[in-house]
Amino acid sequence: MRRTLPRLAGVAVASCAAVAFLTAADTRKPTTEWLVRPSEAARVARVEAGLAPATLPGEEPRHLSVQQWMELYGVPGLSVAVFEKHALVWAKTYGVKQAGGTEPVTIDTLFQSASISKPVTALAAMRYAEQGKWSLDADINDKLVSWKVPENDFTKEQKVTLRRLLSHSAGLTVSGFPGYPVDAPRPTVQQILDGAKPANTGPVRVDLVPGTKTRYSGGGTTVVQLMMMDQLKKPFPQIMKETVLAPLGLKHSSYEQPLPPALAAMTATATRGDRTSVGGRWHVYPEMAAAGLWTTPSDLARIAIEVSKAKAGTSKRVVSQAMAKQMLTKQSETFGIGFQVWDGTDRFGHGGSNEGFRALLVAFADSGSGMALMANSENGDLLIERVGASITAEYGWKPFKEQLQEPLVMTADLLARLKGADAVLTWYEARHKAGPAEGLSPGILNQVGYSLLWAGKVPDALKVFEANVKHYPADANAYDSLGEAYLKAGKNPEAILNYKKSLELDPKNTNAVRMLEKLGARP
Template sequence: MPPSLPRLARVAIAGCAAVSVLTAADTRKPVTEWLARPSEAARIARVEAGLAPVTLPGAEPQHLSLQRWMELYAVPGLSVAVFEKNALVWAKTYGVKQAGGSEPVTVDTLFQAASISKPVTALAAMRYVEQGKWSLDANINDTLVSWKVPDNEYTKEQKVTLRRLLSHSAGLTVHGFPGYAVSEARPTVQQILDGAKPTNTAAVRVDLVPGTKTRYSGGGTTVVQLMMMDQLKKPFPQIMKEAVLAPLGLKHSSYEQPLPPALAAQAASATRGNGKSIDGKWHVYPEMAAAGLWTTPSDLARIAIEVSKARAGTSKRVVSQAMAKQMLTKQSERFGIGFQLEDGSDRFGHGGSNEGFRAMLVAFADSGSGMALMSNSDNGSFLIERVAASIAAEYGWKSFSSELQESPMMTADLLGRLKGADAVLAWYEARRRDGPADGLSPAVLNQFGYGLLSAGKVPEAVKVFEANVRFYPEDANAYDSLGEAFLAAGRNAEAILHYKKSLELDPKNTHAVKVLERLGARH
């Protein structure tokens, strides 16, 4: 199955050769920029010059410009905002709104924030908790009207509550949502929660005792969306505008799905990992609370600034100091209320991954500093992480650590882009043989293989997944992924064999069951 990671999503391997990428002319230069003071220009220049180099095994490091990195990853556009001492200090944009287009990204260009929608939803929900509209710790079914969370053996003693839903500890299923093509029928929120047609995800159900385990659930946030609509009797975009967006003066943000024409004209188009635009420009997300926010990095920065100021007791435009402190206090393994938190640090934020969009929000509550980065590409995570690491180094944010720098996933990705799949497999095998193999896991080649599939390089993907099975013969997901590659190659008999092997290793692999049933194979 495809990788499911909190900040790093699937990428496709670009089909360009190393020479053409590393010697090509720069992409369109940045054309818009906002500075709080002239001195920031020098800091921006150092950020752009400080990007970590290409570091391939056995080769000298190669420094690339930000524009060259965008070419390498086939990222059409990037937008960045940085804030310090609870004030926006600069914003800058790179590239174009649509792959192959000429209209530049500006500081007012809207991107899908994806899962960063969740902590903003949490802000609105907490505002109404303080107004006495609903409880943070009561059974959520007490406030749901048009639909109820089905009770079962897991909810006999512990209940699904708003606190648990917003801290991903309510025991609910459905990690995330793929959205819907603009031409597709879209389900109601109730249909989404029941997995009923035309919904493209499973039913949202409790399958862990609430409060006992942290497990990320966009499904749980969708329950919150319905509860807020039931109680306030308003469309969700209106609720969010009244509770958060308007009080903070966010003029370039909306939860409207689909976007109205006036806002759609300001939006960037989503881009596949192979550099091609998504049909219809983007997907539509009726799961608005979990994935529906359209915004800019500057507006995301203003949201984070407000949270830091509320925690410090210097603002209460959305929530009080006490509530802000509670939101930034760990409620489960990795989460406060809505926000991801960093152990031993004042860092809070969230990542975002929708079809064709990637985003990151990082903030430091004590200093009121941080950054927001947004891109219109499935490959955006790699670029965003690299730029974010350079920003953090320039501003001295020591508690920021990039998940990608020098990681095996980064090495595999760059090797694949610059030298091809055979070079990746040779490097991987040598590293396993020579050891220590820190960071190596089935997920590394699984991610790389799905990138090849996304780029239409099916024979190479089959070769990579076959190697993954050889390296990890007891990993159920490796067989599942190889089965998918064989399907893409039209080799159904081999696909069936590998899906059956995956199911043998993991009898709970419902994906394998569904594929085997679709293929008419007994299991």
């Protein structure tokens, strides 16, 4: 499954009955709230009142509450924390732990942080680098014991290093991991890295010259996990607890996969795009460094605050000022060490997307401000973007405000959600006639197509994906997505044709190769 708009991961499309919901009474209320001072309540209220309205072409904007947006997007629970001047100022939760349930989310409810696990792992790796346990720039194979990164032509002159692994520039494959059902066999870290059964992802290998290109690789972070275990001779969750979680007093955070019963009882349940709960409540991620951190927004806020304090030289509970500055300085096109960083600002952070969970951490190092938001739904990105934009406006974080303007994909999603696939295609055709300056891209219809596909509306999804390849006949990902929709519809010959077309346009499309092999067709 390949997406071109990673910030807005899968959203499910509700029935057109949602139109009537927009005028329904709002009866659900937030369940818990923590404020550093009573006056902060006014700012929280302005955040809730400042959500961007539902805007459809030719119609008046309609303002919805947080709870109404949650209902529209099918998000059972949301948890938010905001910090300023290196201190948590408020935390608030909405909704329930499980779709269809009644137990409310509280500020201590644990969510999977998904890829936000990576920069927290980087903090631990940097602490030990500072202690001389390993080097940032030596060949990582010098420290790997139980497995080695296979050498090839790409590694003849440039080597895979810790700095490159943590800045996604080591040239390694496997961007992310789907996790494992709770009752499924789970692979060892070595099996994951070799793509050996029961691993459900391909082998982690170098297929670009290290240091030449930024390419997101959860596989690379898994190499870091194994190196740390090999060198420290401890289970990874213990390493992270001793190095980061305990020193920062994070009592509601753990890398244990699966969680022990006491912590498992405090978790939210993962929710699919079609509003159903994930079997077994959530997936398990043996790729702990890349995706395994269970936590709360308040604990994520405390991590970001510590990094900001370290950069300012006012704390060194995990890393020194020099190391913090390295972490927040670009090491590749878009990443520092662990954290994503942005040109011309002091902004750093990361997003997270696991099966049934979405999360976002945004911070500003110089002011010690930022926010963390977590949702137990694959539709959570859409809600997180909207709430995050309102928080940004209230607190005046201008560098981030520019990143959260309502994109066209939001309009397309609302049209599909409220009026159906035909309405989206009619709107898209009208804009397309105005030319490329209108800001359209194949990612917009691709996103809506997956929305429909995940909601079980396969014929509508096919209609949208087919329109996408019509508009963008040279886009490999459009054909890849259409192939997936045909596969979902049980039309294997059509799926094979589209995967082959995608591979013809993009010979490096490993997903198409894997799917063709699965379908018994030669790539």
